[in-house]
Amino acid sequence: MITQHRIRRRMATTTPILLALLLLAFVALTLALGDRAAARMASETLIRVTLVVGFWIFAGNSGVISFGHAAFACVGAYVSAWTTLNPAMKATLLPGLPPALAEAHWHVLPAALTAGLVAAALALVTGAAILRLSGIAASIATFAFLAMVNTIWANWTPVTGGTSSVVGLARYVTPWVALGWAIAAILAASLYAASASGLALRATREDEVAASASGIDQYRHRLLAYTLSAFFCGVGGALAGHFIGVINPDGFYLSLTFLMLAMLVVGGIGSLSGAVIGVLAVSLAVEALVRLEKGFTLGTATFALPPGSQEIIIAVAMILVLVFRPAGLMAGREIMLPARWVTGRGTSQN
Amino acid sequence: MAKLGIHDLAVRYGKLTAISDLSFTVAEGERLFISGPNGAGKSSLLGAISGAVPAAHGRIEMDGDILSGLGPERIARRGLSMVPEGRRIFGGLTVQENLMVGTGIRRDRAAVADDLETAFTAFPILRTRAQAPAGALSGGQQQMLAIARALMTNPKVMLVDEPSLGLAPKVVDEVYDRLCSLQALRGLTLVIVEQSSTRAARVGGRMILMRGGRIVADGDAAGFAAADLLSEAYFGDPA
Numbered sequence: 001m002i003t004q005h006r007i008r009r010r011m012a013t014t015t016p017i018l019l020a021l022l023l024l025a026f027v028a029l030t031l032a033l034g035d036r037a038a039a040r041m042a043s044e045t046l047i048r049v050t051l052v053v054g055f056w057i058f059a060g061n062s063g064v065i066s067f068g069h070a071a072f073a074c075v076g077a078y079v080s081a082w083t084t085l086n087p088a089m090k091a092t093l094l095p096g097l098p099p100a101l102a103e104a105h106w107h108v109l110p111a112a113l114t115a116g117l118v119a120a121a122l123a124l125v126t127g128a129a130i131l132r133l134s135g136i137a138a139s140i141a142t143f144a145f146l147a148m149v150n151t152i153w154a155n156w157t158p159v160t161g162g163t164s165s166v167v168g169l170a171r172y173v174t175p176w177v178a179l180g181w182a183i184a185a186i187l188a189a190s191l192y193a194a195s196a197s198g199l200a201l202r203a204t205r206e207d208e209v210a211a212s213a214s215g216i217d218q219y220r221h222r223l224l225a226y227t228l229s230a231f232f233c234g235v236g237g238a239l240a241g242h243f244i245g246v247i248n249p250d251g252f253y254l255s256l257t258f259l260m261l262a263m264l265v266v267g268g269i270g271s272l273s274g275a276v277i278g279v280l281a282v283s284l285a286v287e288a289l290v291r292l293e294k295g296f297t298l299g300t301a302t303f304a305l306p307p308g309s310q311e312i313i314i315a316v317a318m319i320l321v322l323v324f325r326p327a328g329l330m331a332g333r334e335i336m337l338p339a340r341w342v343t344g345r346g347t348s349q350n
Numbered sequence: 351m352a353k354l355g356i357h358d359l360a361v362r363y364g365k366l367t368a369i370s371d372l373s374f375t376v377a378e379g380e381r382l383f384i385s386g387p388n389g390a391g392k393s394s395l396l397g398a399i400s401g402a403v404p405a406a407h408g409r410i411e412m413d414g415d416i417l418s419g420l421g422p423e424r425i426a427r428r429g430l431s432m433v434p435e436g437r438r439i440f441g442g443l444t445v446q447e448n449l450m451v452g453t454g455i456r457r458d459r460a461a462v463a464d465d466l467e468t469a470f471t472a473f474p475i476l477r478t479r480a481q482a483p484a485g486a487l488s489g490g491q492q493q494m495l496a497i498a499r500a501l502m503t504n505p506k507v508m509l510v511d512e513p514s515l516g517l518a519p520k521v522v523d524e525v526y527d528r529l530c531s532l533q534a535l536r537g538l539t540l541v542i543v544e545q546s547s548t549r550a551a552r553v554g555g556r557m558i559l560m561r562g563g564r565i566v567a568d569g570d571a572a573g574f575a576a577a578d579l580l581s582e583a584y585f586g587d588p589a
Contacts, residue, residue: 004481005446196454199443203451206440210496213400213434215426215455215503270442332442 009194010342015334016190019276020183022335023049026280027175039175045283046178047239049276051256052263053185054232056275058225059264061198063205064135067257068126068142071149072230073237074252075122076115078153080238081166081247083111089168096158108172112181112238119234120227127226131219134208146257153249165248173243181239185232189272192228197221255311262318268328273335281329285317286310351414353378353539354399354507359408361394361563368394369563372408376507381533381540381555383571385547390560392543393435396509399541400432401425412507427455431505435512435543437496441485445476448484448495452502461504468535469498472528490521497529507539514549526553547574 023046030042055069082090082097083106090102106114130141153160160166192198201221204211211218241247259282267278295304321328352375361369369391376382384392397403399410401422410418417425422432431452440448449469453462470477473494479487484495493513500508513529514522530553533540544550550557550571557571567574 008444008481199447199451200454202443202447203440206442207438209402209422210434210438210440210499211451212422213402213426213432214452214499215423216451217423 007339007343011336011339012190012194012334014337014342015273016183016186018335018337019186019273022276022280023179023182023186027179031175041283041287042175043173043178043243045279046175046182047173047236047243048259048263048279048283049182050178050185050239051233051236052260052275052279053182053189053272054229054236055260056229056264056269056272057189057192057232058222058229060269060272060275061193061201061205061225062222063202063269064222065139065261066142066226066229067139067261068130068145068149069229069233069260070252070254070256071146072119072123072233073240073256074149074153074249076119076234076237077241077247077252078160078166079115079118079234080108080111080241081169083114084108084170084242085166085168093161093166094159096156108170108242112235115238116231116235119237120231123227123230124223127223131222131226146253150249150253160249163248163250165246167246169242169245169247171242171245173239178239178243181232181235185235186272186276188228188232189275192225193272197224201225258311259314262314264328265318266321266328268330268332270327270332271330271334273333274328274330277330277335278328282314282317286314289313352376352411353380353413354541355409355411356395356399357409357411359395359398359410360406361391361398361403362406367563369398372563372565374558374565374568376539376541378539379533379537381530381553382542383547383550383553383555383557384541384543384560385545385550385557386560386566389562391563392560393511394563395560396432396511396541396543400430400509402432423455426503426505429504429506431500431503431508433496433500433508433510433513435515437489437492439484439487439492439495439499441483443484444481445484445487445495446480448499449476449502452499456504458504462502465502465504469501472532472535473498490517490525493517493521493525494528497525497532501532501536505538507541510540510542512543512545514544514546522549547571550574 027042030038051073055066059066082101083104087103087105090097126145130138130145133141154163200216203214203216204218204221208218237252263278263282264275266282267276268274289305289310292305293307293309295302325331354376357373359369359372360367372395384395386392394403398405401417401420405418408418409416412428412430415428417428417430440451449466456462475491476495476498479491484492487495497510510529513525517525529540532538547557551574555571557569557574558565559567559574
């Protein structure tokens with residue numbers, strides 16, 4: 001006999017597969033347009049999927065909003081730059097790098113993995129202090145962490161180049177590369193959510209007192225999720241750097257934090273599908289706005305939105321979602337195959 | 351040896367003293383009711399035993415091991431489980447997920463499936479609603495879920511804070527029926543905070559009457575009504 005629980009578990013395993021197929025279809029469609037701007041938009045969107053799904057691993061399961069995840073992207077981007085840039089270029093741009101990094105000229109894949117690992121290590125150390133705090137205090141501490149990382153990066157000129165940009169990163173991030181990492185992030189996120197630690201962390205999100213009475217060590221599970229979460233934000237940062245080819249600390253500061261939060265809120269923080277759908281919805285809306293900002297011609301008149309209006313419109317969209325659909329577009333639900341498809345016999349148990 | 355021993359316990363919130371000089375022991379397999387008026391310190395007592403509230407003074411022992419000073423999650427791992435006041439189920443998780451949360455700390459993973467079956471047999475409604483969000487259950491069903499969830503940690507001692515709070519009398523009967531049969535089945539030691547001493551007398555067991563943070567009477571629950579100790583505790587001069 002197949003129990004309802006088994007059916008539900010099988011349905012849950014279809015979620016990452018369906019999300020991966022959705023992203024695959026998205027890439028195929030945008031590439032079919034044959035438009036270079038559309039291909040760029042696809043890569044950018046998929047990098048954001050990696051970032052936001054990474055962010056969701058922590059924020060979605062723990063219910064603690066972090067403002068610090070853009071800092072992990074910042075660290076990831078610079079780690080990848082330090083390890084992959086041409087040594088001759090580093091000698092002039094970043095004279096303060098230690099010899100091992102100054103001479104490094106790695107392949108981009110180990111560099112991306114290292115970017116994730118360094119971000120994760122930083123999360124493990126800082127999280128050990130921050131995550132002992134309760135809900136809102138922890139959120140504010142993550143914001144302080146973001147400000148610290150940004151200040152250090154903007155002033156540690158010999159190593160980071162300071163506020164001037166680091167240029168010349170190999171631009172290897174095609175839509176397919178970005179798709180690969182986005183799918184990896186989705187798989188990791190759904191494996192974590194299905195694990196005992198994921199369940200324990202969601203229990204603390206619902207009720208801290210009852211969770212500790214059930215023997216759950218909230219701090220340990222939060223720290224694990226925070227570390228895993230930072231890994232994918234670190235990788236996402238590296239991808240973002242290699243997508244544009246130019247990085248500077250302010251590219252990974254308040255506007256990225258805002259964008260990641262807006263995407264998660266619009267899609268719905270309560271589910272992995274919400275994180276992915278939020279990125280797609282906001283990215284497509286932004287793309288439409290960018291085209292409007294450039295202006296379009298209708299008959300003899302040219303219409304254009306004033307520059308900078310996209311941030312305002314994203315903010316308004318976020319507020320509207322909070323007012324009219326507070327749990328986000330997906331409202332905590334996952335995209336999954338219906339029960340009768342996974343039982344294999346076409347019989348519904350419900 | 352007593353299963354649970356409380357020695358000279360004091361609990362303070364700032365300058366306010368909730369419990370002072372409290373001592374008693376609970377034997378293995380015993381059913382102990384804690385009763386008394388609002389502000390008597392009943393919930394503070396359970397909080398101190400379960401580790402949720404720090405003790406200002408004194409010692410709490412289970413099987414001779416000292417529990418005081420450990421956090422609630424470590425006390426739960428030692429086999430002391432708490433059904434908190436107001437149930438505090440995980441409303442956004444399914445009924446089955448609520449039950450599985452408590453099993454994360456267990457080493458005997460193989461026995462978990464058996465215990466899940468036991469919980470479903472004791473509370474058939476939980477099996478029916480296993481995949482429903484726990485927040486959608488009625489008050490009585492949530493109380494049963496909270497009890498079943500506490501059982502899933504495989505406790506030796508279970509503390510239950512006001513299980514009858516906000517429930518219809520018929521539902522309270524049902525909750526106590528299940529609680530007593532589970533106690534018999536698992537050899538649990540039960541400590542229950544219960545406002546209604548007539549209810550405690552009907553269910554049967556030992557009863558401790560508290561007032562102003564102290565014990566004013568300790569004896570068989572059925573004897574309390576007759577001895578008029580209750581009105582003394584509620585309306586008499588403060589000790």
